[in-house]
Amino acid sequence: QVQLVQSGAEVQKPGASVKVSCKASGYMFTNYLMHWVRQAPGQGLEWMAIIHPGGGSAAYAQKFQGRVTVTRDTSTTTVYMEVTGLRSDDTAVYYCARGQSGINWPSDALDIWGQGTVVTVS
């Protein structure tokens, strides 16, 4: 079945970096754009970034420009998101999610979600 499986929880110190992975299966990896969304404790959803798994091009929300990098490995159908210069307000659950249409850039409805990765900065 179509699924996204993310890497496990992380605890990092302020100023450190974290890299979260998201492995896709059950569909043609290069046919759908992949997004990253985060949710701070008790808060709403915040869109962060998008990557085209085929060509590798990426786009970022303005507040994350320069601090977040998304990449992909087509051989393992895995997308990665790295956040550098971690701060306490980066503590959140980070989700990868598939763009529903396969073509809308950079915004789209998100039809398949990973289980989430808890990142704690302390």
Add this chain to the structure above:
Amino acid sequence: EIVLTQSPGALSLSPGERATLSCRASQSVRNGYLAWYQQQPGRAPRLLIYDASSRAAGVPDRFSGSGSGTDFTLTISRLEPEDFAVYYCQQYSTSTGTIGQGTKVEIK
């Protein structure tokens, strides 16, 4: 940036009742590119509705979406126990998609 305002912030209803959730945009949402999500505690969001009124795969027909321009509505015709959750709207008509702050549907 299009700001989405969801109302009410919380809704107390009983199973079997009808729920009507509102999402108002600060500018017109082009092409009706608006989605609704359900989020249960500790779970990832689940896509319910896309393109304002299209149900996502596997979503029960008690969920329906409507609206255009700046005013959109999610209706749950008869609440089931598993429908008590937080609901978010999202617009994806601009390069910077935005998400509303959510409406919590709680058991009365």
